[in-house]
Amino acid sequence: MNRLLAILLGSVVTNSLLLSASTLGPVSAFLNMFMAMPLAYVGMRYGVGSALVGVTLTAAIQYAVAGFYSGGLYLLQFSMATIGLPWLLKVGISWLRSVLICTLCTAVLAGGFAGGYAARQEMTVTEMVNQYIDKEVASARTIYDQAELPKDQLDNLYLVLDSTADFFRQAFWGLATTAFMLLSLMTVGLLKVAPQRTYAVPGCMFHHLKLSEYLVWVLIAAGFSLLIKQPVVQQLALNCLTVILPLYFLQGIAIITFFFRKKAFSTLSRVFGYLLILVVNPLPLLVTAIGVFDMWFDFRKPRVKTT
Template identity: 25%
Template sequence: MTILNLSFFQNSFLRLLLTITLFLAASLLPFAGLVFLLFLPLVLYVLCFLADPGKTLIAFLASLCVVTILLWALNASASAPALAAAGFAGMLMFWTVQKRFSVEGVVLLPSLLLVGAIALYFIYGGMQLSITPWQLVEKRIQEAVELNIRLYSQFPLNAEEIQEITNSKPQMISLFTMIFPALCVIAAVFTIWINLLAAGRLLKGRGILPAPLSALSEWSAPAWLVWIFIAAGGMSAVPMAPVRFSGVNLFLVASFIYFLQGLAIVSFFFQHRNISPFFRFLAYFLIAIQQMLMIAIAAVGLFNLWVDFRKYLRKDRTTD
């Protein structure tokens, strides 16, 4: 996108056509569509900077109407709310940045919009099926677990391993149902965070650097979060189901926030040591696929409350 001429984005028709194409890709492509959907906030966010925000909003609404009609004709209109939520999240990202919200505000408000959209989906879907929203959550998780078991059964595994996976189905359904609220919050926050990082690189190439996001590598979680982290850990050990449910979900969300802080510290290290993009990508890739590295990064984020790793990195840089 950085190599496109600015006049392309100033043409309302072409911008509208681009948005419609992205919506169609997000709606209709079987596999790549999910990627387009996840990065729709980025598209709307960047377009608001490169073109007039008001015209971008009109183009977005027009695109949404056209795509909704097409999806309705294909009996797939259930996808339209997801497109609307992702698009409006991108517009909200731009608005919060323009209003000079803090990093927390820029991430939190669009994330709440996405979480709200997920909640409305299960509320409305439950009403359609005459079941409670939580029963619909269990139903969708059961379908997802069963689908994954069928996929695993096609792998070259021995019969005992496949049987073990099949026997663990009730436990997996119970586990993912219990942590579903935390998974929704984590997915929403991570989506907005990744979109902001990716958009930052695109905008930086055009000399646009929004003030609230100029130093994401310096970001730190609020100090009071540690008390929620500790309390949630204690609640997770309480045998009462409602208390344990709340504790587990709060603990996971707090841990994820510390993971983001750990990533910010890693990014700070890369910037101060001028690590090449290749090795940065390799490091982030290993973090993404290695569970122990994720835990280690989250631990770095947590202990930064007492150690302040960035201060020592600055000292090392000065010494060098």
């Protein structure tokens, strides 16, 4: 009975999040980060089969309410983080590897779906992506026009909008992959702090997170590849950097967390520090650099006093 109630409650909460996200526009990106958690929690407590039942029920409700496209899109974006992630964790794979595996699988599924859908529309995936971005840019321009802003301010907004759209066209797949990774990371984080845990999340504590030393050479190679005057090479390098740099930002946050714990900062001080890192330039870049240079400096290594 408890399992059945958990499945039903998880499905109701997930459908409520999906409904809210469909009405909030850009804000939905924030809600999407929590979309897998309700049923992933069910999967961790009552078994992966329970999560599978919950996902199937949620997809069926989405199909009944909003059509095949909505149900399929839910499965495409969230099924791996909801079903695959708990399964990987329960068989003992570390949380970081589980996140990376789920991210890769979701990206492959999304790429296959996009390719098939584009073929049915008799266009390439690139054309489909550009069409989607152009539509969003046109909507944003309409909103700006209705705001009755001064011409110079409006021109600046258009310039930022156009440059952002160009970046999205070049790095779309890297950004999508990063979004899938953030979804899995958020789900793991919530699973770690969820109440009444009857499960363990394998892997290191977050403040001890350390990426493979080989990854930095991929980062360096991608950075130098941007200098090659070949559009395809530059686009591949940009997408690669779009995925790798957030990983080093995460490692930088782990290092900051290590020192917060070492110095016994209060919870309020930590929250304030994290908010500063997220919103104050150039702190995100600095934290990412700390994550990158940790390979050489090993910031968390105990220092031997010489005096």
